[in-house]
Amino acid sequence: MVQIHALNQGRRSTLRPNTFWLLAPAITVLVLWTQIPFALTIYFSLRRFNLLNPERQGFVGLTNFASLLSDPVFWTAILNTLVLVGSVLLITVVLGLLLAVLFYQDFPGRSLARTLIISPFFVMPVVSALIWKNMLMHPVHGIFAWIAQSLGQEPIDWLAAYPMQSIVIMVAWQWTPFALLLILTGLQSLSKEQLEAAKIDGANPWQEFRYIIVPHLAQTLSVVVMLETIFLLTIFAEIYASTSGGPGLATTTLPYLIYLKAFGEYRIGAAAAGAVFAVILANIVAIFVLRMIGRNLQGGRT
């Protein structure tokens, strides 16, 4: 027995290819394009560096961070980012959950309806921004303005009067399908027998939803929240193509502020300090997601 085992072991190891060269290219590329640039971002954040005056460089310690933290613009951007992410999360998770329950039922034409409803997720963000900004929210030629007028109301200049709300609506429209798809996937592991049993026990639809569906989805919902947070923290194109961060600073989020500082004002040091904050913010959430992914990797091992 022992001998056979040893033999097997031996055979395994001789059959084992050198996996180093298979993995090395992918890992090298990822290190070169993610880790080294981030290290450089940290390096730049500690230096005085303005592209308009590139000769005047030098180590300035934490000055960039100090001036960033004492800048009200930075705090506005942080607040805007949190408002955007928080509101979109709330809307997409609630809507996604309700829609998932709706689309969990079998009804004729379900796959067509499902295909239509998830389509916004595949529209390039720049185009979504233009559709909403122009064709829907425009104060003169937009459909919303026309609806308001038909109802005898003053048309609203959405992007001027309610800039952040408008961006939230746009982004929520794009990400509700994502939440819906994920929650539907989570629902598929719910056994129909369990629902049948609840029905026989006299549960009404609300009780079914509240006491069976929602608890079953607890893990799925937390994954939706965390993944969406990570993706939403990087929202850029929608703002670029619709409000350009304005009016004033009303829709300037952290990514947009970093973009403005780096490519509008050429203040590399300050922008890099902001970027370090953006990474920290994303990592707070990423740690939890990665832990969950790691757990599933282990659990799935055969």
Add this chain to the structure above:
Amino acid sequence: MTSQRLRWELSLLAYLAAGIMFFPIFWLFLTGFKSEGEAIAIPPRLFFTPTLESIQEALTRSDYGLHVINSLISALGSTFLALLLAVPAAYAMAFYPTRRTQGTLLWIISTKMMPPVGVVIPVYLIFRDLRWLDNIWALALMYAVMNLPVVIWTLYAYFREVPHEIMEAARVDGASTRQELLQVLLPVSLPAIASAALLSIILAWNEAFWSLNLTSAQASPLSVYVASFKTAEGLFWAKMSAASMIAVLPVMVMGWLAQRQLVRGLTFGAIK
């Protein structure tokens, strides 16, 4: 009886929700077939004589073709490169795991969680010094790196389901690693490779942060071109819609086909 009725009402509600969510896209497509005057008409025109004028005009603008080609190069080129790097890596991790494999995989996934703004400044400066700014191949390289974690993960998840016996049999018959990969694994993995490719193409095609920051006139893909319509205040809406429609439609169809893979690829197995 009542549950039958409830079911009816629920499906009606589902149609209604689908209609509302799809309406902005429907409206974009409709506007693409209008003339400029009809595009901004109030009340909005649902019925009109459709014209191909705006689509023609969008297509025949000399630079539109350039942007389409740039989008194709960056989406397909980056996908090809990502697969080239990902297939061997996923193969090694799925079939020959070591004690460090799980950590490596998690680290690869973690790079996807790095916000692009965290690295944009050095990347921009390096591109500038290498004279890679406004170069479509450089953008494709950027996209390949961006999508590499998703592609590796998608392939890895599939490879793990492939019975190891197939590979071992080939190995005992004296196949080299290269033969094993190309002649045994690839043919049975075509569906996985196709879905990883689809996912990567969709993500690269729609991307706008890197394209806006790293390209300008020569290398800009459709995302950048469409963004240039952002100042169109009631002007050129039909042309904007026509140009957008052509940019959106092919990828939307791909998205319809790749729904399930998309969920798997973007959640990294966090949802089972």
